[in-house]
Amino acid sequence: MKLQRKNGLRAAALGALVVSGTLVLSACGSDDNSGGTSGSGETTSAASDIKCDGATGKLLASGSSAQKNAMDLWVKNYMAACTGVEVNYKSSSSGEGIVAFNQGTVGFAGSDSALKPDEVEESKKICKGGQGINLPMVGGPIAIGYNVPGVDKLNLDAATIAKIFNGKIKNWNDPAIAELNKDAELPDKAIQAFHRSEDSGTTQNLGKYLGATAKADWPYEAEKKWPAPGGQAASGSSGVAAQVKQNEGAIGYFELSYATSQSIPTVSIATGAAAPVDATSENASKAIAAAKVKGTGKDLALELDYATKAEGAYPMVLVTYEVVCDTGNKPETLDTVKSFLTYAAGDEGQKVLSDHGYAPIPAEINAKVRETVAGLK
Amino acid sequence: MASTTPTDSLPPTPAPPVTGLNSKSTGRAGDKVFLALSRGSGILLLVIMASIAAFLTYRATLAISENEGNFLTTFDWNPAGDPPVFGIAVLLFGTVVSSIIAMVIAVPVAVGIALFISHYAPRRLATPIAYVVDLLAAVPSIIYGIWGALFLVPYLEGLNLWLDDFFGWTYVFEKTEVGVARSLFTVGVLLAIMILPIVTSVSREVFLQVPRMNEEAALALGATRWEVIRMSVLPFGRSGVISASMLGLGRALGETMAVATVLSPSFLISLHLLNPGGGTFAQNIAAKFDEANEFGRDALIASGLVLFVLTLLVNGAARLIIARRKEYSGANA
Numbered sequence: 001m002k003l004q005r006k007n008g009l010r011a012a013a014l015g016a017l018v019v020s021g022t023l024v025l026s027a028c029g030s031d032d033n034s035g036g037t038s039g040s041g042e043t044t045s046a047a048s049d050i051k052c053d054g055a056t057g058k059l060l061a062s063g064s065s066a067q068k069n070a071m072d073l074w075v076k077n078y079m080a081a082c083t084g085v086e087v088n089y090k091s092s093s094s095g096e097g098i099v100a101f102n103q104g105t106v107g108f109a110g111s112d113s114a115l116k117p118d119e120v121e122e123s124k125k126i127c128k129g130g131q132g133i134n135l136p137m138v139g140g141p142i143a144i145g146y147n148v149p150g151v152d153k154l155n156l157d158a159a160t161i162a163k164i165f166n167g168k169i170k171n172w173n174d175p176a177i178a179e180l181n182k183d184a185e186l187p188d189k190a191i192q193a194f195h196r197s198e199d200s201g202t203t204q205n206l207g208k209y210l211g212a213t214a215k216a217d218w219p220y221e222a223e224k225k226w227p228a229p230g231g232q233a234a235s236g237s238s239g240v241a242a243q244v245k246q247n248e249g250a251i252g253y254f255e256l257s258y259a260t261s262q263s264i265p266t267v268s269i270a271t272g273a274a275a276p277v278d279a280t281s282e283n284a285s286k287a288i289a290a291a292k293v294k295g296t297g298k299d300l301a302l303e304l305d306y307a308t309k310a311e312g313a314y315p316m317v318l319v320t321y322e323v324v325c326d327t328g329n330k331p332e333t334l335d336t337v338k339s340f341l342t343y344a345a346g347d348e349g350q351k352v353l354s355d356h357g358y359a360p361i362p363a364e365i366n367a368k369v370r371e372t373v374a375g376l377k
Numbered sequence: 378m379a380s381t382t383p384t385d386s387l388p389p390t391p392a393p394p395v396t397g398l399n400s401k402s403t404g405r406a407g408d409k410v411f412l413a414l415s416r417g418s419g420i421l422l423l424v425i426m427a428s429i430a431a432f433l434t435y436r437a438t439l440a441i442s443e444n445e446g447n448f449l450t451t452f453d454w455n456p457a458g459d460p461p462v463f464g465i466a467v468l469l470f471g472t473v474v475s476s477i478i479a480m481v482i483a484v485p486v487a488v489g490i491a492l493f494i495s496h497y498a499p500r501r502l503a504t505p506i507a508y509v510v511d512l513l514a515a516v517p518s519i520i521y522g523i524w525g526a527l528f529l530v531p532y533l534e535g536l537n538l539w540l541d542d543f544f545g546w547t548y549v550f551e552k553t554e555v556g557v558a559r560s561l562f563t564v565g566v567l568l569a570i571m572i573l574p575i576v577t578s579v580s581r582e583v584f585l586q587v588p589r590m591n592e593e594a595a596l597a598l599g600a601t602r603w604e605v606i607r608m609s610v611l612p613f614g615r616s617g618v619i620s621a622s623m624l625g626l627g628r629a630l631g632e633t634m635a636v637a638t639v640l641s642p643s644f645l646i647s648l649h650l651l652n653p654g655g656g657t658f659a660q661n662i663a664a665k666f667d668e669a670n671e672f673g674r675d676a677l678i679a680s681g682l683v684l685f686v687l688t689l690l691v692n693g694a695a696r697l698i699i700a701r702r703k704e705y706s707g708a709n710a
Contacts, residue, residue, distance in 0.1 A: 093668045095457070170555075190555035197642045199457065199668035224668060225455055232556050232641040232653045235664060246531075247557050 050343045052082035054335035062090035063097020063110030066201055066255060067138040067320040070358050071110065074344050077352075087340055094201050094320075095224070101323050102126060107333040108341070109323040112201025114301035123325070130327030130377070133299040135369050137344055138320045139359035141284035142206055145244045145264035146251040148172055148187065155180045155268050155276040158213035164251060165193050165210075166228035168217065172249060180270055187249075194243045194252035197233035199224035205318040206253050212306035213315070255318075256281065257357035269316065272309040283314035284359040291319070293365065298326040298372050300365065317359065327377045338376050345369045437682050440675035448679070452644050454661065456669070456676035463676050465683050470646050471561055471655040472684065475636070476629040478565025478650070483572050484622050490573075491580035496606060507581065514574035522638030525567045530639060533558040533566060537651045549650050556653040559641035564657075565650075567639055568632055572625030579624060583617030584610055616699045623695035630688055633659035658684040 061071075068091035075087045089110070097109035098119055104126045114134045115123065123132030144161065146154055151172075156164070160176050163169040169176055173186045196203050207222035220227035234243045237254035244252040245262050256279055259266050268276035277283050290308050295301035306315050322344075324337060343349050350360040361369065441448050443461055451464025490510060494503045537558045544550040591609040600608060636657050642664060643654035662677045669677060 095668050095670050099670055192556050198664045223455070223458065225457070229645070230554070231643075232559060233643060234641065235637060243557075249555075 049346055049348050050078060050081035051339060052085065053339055055082055055085045055339040057332065057336065058086045058088065059107045059333050059336040059340065060088050060090075061097075061106050061108050061110065061322075062092050062100050063323070064094045064112045064201060064320045065091040066112055066140065066318060067091075067110050067358075069257065069356055070138045070353055073352050073356065074340070074349055077348075078340055078343055081343075082339070085336055085339075087336070093199075095199070098323065101132065104330070107324075107330065107337045111321050111323055112318055113204060114295070114299075114321060115323060123323075127325030127328035130325050132323050133297070133326045133372070134295060134301040134321035134323055135341065135345070135372060136300055136302050136319050136361050136365060137322050137341075137369070138353060139284055139288045139317055139361055140320075140357065141256045141279045141281060141314050141359065142202055142209075142253055142316045142318055143256040143259045143279040144251065144253050144267040144316075145241060145259045146267060147244050147246075147248055147264070148189070149248060151181075151184050151186065152265060153181075153268065154184065154265070155270050157270040158210060159217045161267070161269075162210045162214040162217035164191055165195065165231065166218065167193070167230035180276075189249045192247055192250045193231040194234055194240045194250055195226045195228075195231055196237070196240060197226075197235045200237075201318065201320075202237065202253065202255065206316065208304075209306045209316045255357070256284075260357060269314065271313070271315055273311050273313070275311075277312055277314045279314055279316075281354050281357055281359045283312050284317045285354070285362065286310060286313040287315050287317050288319060288359055289313075289362040289364075291362070291365065293368065298375070300368055300372060302365070319361070324376060326372075326375075329376060334376065338373055341373045341376075342370065345373055433678055433682055436675045437679035440672060440679045443672065444676070452646065454644055454665065454676075456673040461672065461676070463680075465658070465680050467644050467646055468656050468658045468661050468680060469683065469687070471640075472630055472657040472659075472687070474650070474655075475561050475564045475568060475657060476626055478562060479568035479572055479629045480622060480626060482566060482569035483576055483625060484618075486569075487573050487576035487621070487625075488580055488618060490577045491584055492606060492610070494577075494581050495584040496602070496610065507578070510574050510577045512574075513570075514578070518571065518632060519634040519638070521567060521571050522635035525563070525635060525639040529567060530558050530563060533563050537562070541651060549648055551649050552651040553649050554652040554654075556641070558651070559639060559653045560651050561640070561655045562650040564636050564640050564655075567635055568629040571632065571635060572628050575628065576618075576621045576625040579621035580614065580618050583614040583621070587613045619695060619698055623692060626691055627688060630684065630691070631659050632657075633663045636660040637663045658687075 068089075071089045071091065075089055078087060079085060091110075094111040094113060097106070097111055098115065100106045101109035102119065102122045102125070111134070115132050120131055124130075126132075144156070148154070154177075156177070157180060160169065160180065163176065170191055172189045172191055178184075178186055201224060203226055204222050204224045207218070207220060207227065210218035211220070211222050218228075226233065232243070234240045234252075237258050240252040241254050241258040241262055241264060244250045244264055251267075256266070258264075259279070266279045268278045270276045287308055287310070288302075288304065290305040290310060290313065291302040292305070293300050294303040301321070302319055304317060304319065308315050322341060324341070329337060345361075345366060350366060353360045360366070440456065440463075444456075444463060445460035446453060446462035446464050448464055450466050451462060452467055454463045454467075455461065456463045490506070494507050494510075498506065534557055537552060537560070540550040540562075541552040545552070587610050591613065592605050595605045595609050637660040640655065640657070640660060641653040642656040642660060644656065645654055647654055658680055662681055665673065665677055
């Protein structure tokens, strides 16, 4: 092609380059929706309870993108307090984090779901004399956002959600939805259900919830891959949220922060409690409080009570873990890992979570996490 | 290059007869060095290509040997499952169908634009149009993707409903599922727009090379302008247009980000082209790569190899077609 014929064309090409370059750059920014509140003001105030005991050098970590915003805050505060230490959390995905951990390239990994037995087996090669364990650090609600003009409040129960997402309920004025929303004017409009197109921890946690509470209507395994037939797919939480925002009659699931940042209304869940529960980080904390530790030894993998009927407990939650070795951590990063995770699991580390749409880990479990972190070898 | 120095320093002797690159009779150092250099680069390229191919094939066989489903016919992609099951049926279908749609739309339009620029438009109009079309090729595909998702999809919804209303009886254009126009048809339209510049600009160059004599002879016989185009321009340019289309088809087959942004992927084959769903090789790799474990990546590499073979077949077929029409090719003019 003869692009170089005239200067006028060069100018036009340059202009196009600038325009498209700006578009590309602005597109890259779409992932970060923590909502500019993480200003530098907190950095100084949070420095108080961070202990840098012996932490030096560079700590690499990688994994779940669900806790990216929380991790960014922690890393920023921590590095401001402990000069000379560099913590680098690469937010990729749970699977990638665990793979990196088991290859010994990172100090710890972040994951949306606890290690599977074969992954624990593999971790014994890296953790000399020990094994990989899960430390719950960050909780959060998965919100179901919808776009139905004229309906400001929508209540659904697990069975209805399951039927909507696997195509059994096709219209917004379906009797099952009307039964749960007596006051709402439901339009005669087709439901467009959106799910994630790529493998996702959010999908898996939604599957765990629906499998635990509506087994009859959701007979699928809780995998990272979307299991149900039909529906439409979009890439990433931001993609699903954008589609819900754009299309009337749409419904989709994503972490709460995506709904608040784009002001998408979210579904309240009829759990069997006196009133349907809204998706908020406090309500998610109440549900996580009912969790039990199912891990043995130092492993603190949680078993969440998805069927909770406690007042104000939002049951559709996810918990992300930091994966470390109980014994046999790499000596060069051990002190930094301990110091950093002590801060993250500490009072201040947990407190910053709720300001950013996440849910802190309940005190009882959190106490065990701190104890375990202190005993890492 | 260093190889020019010894050649320059030689005394002016009568030049020996040039007998080609492989001839060893010249005995000049520069020629030898150059021969060795070019032969070495050629071999190096082949070795690199062969080792890439070997690596990919090795990784692909690792994945395929563990696959519990049939690699060619399974309508699923779950290499992380237990047992791992994955197959390329949906991807192959989606890649081929969306590319065919793109070709059906783009090639006639591109030939039309090329003819307009080369034979109809006044020069003052033709040049800027040609520039604009060329400029379209410089837009990165992710920009087409964003534009497609934000602008094309909402607008194509109307076209989709219209097609459903009037051509629903064709089965292909029957829309049986609700949902926005994030379908293979929309992807085809977007791909058509993306391959338009390359097809247009190559076709235009070919049409401009039609020997003036042919056209003037036709005009002298009393042909109208359309008859000239039909009798001399199109036959002359046919092989060039075919090569241009194949270049475009290559882009359509391998397009990744635009498809991934616009399509609503699913692992079901539907001949209802307006329904959301389907997938293509490149889109699937882009969507699954991040979360895939090592085995999942091997599986994606295996699917990528199929795309490679598909592209190779298409290019081979194109070369066959062009070879049969060699007498018309622009190179002989």
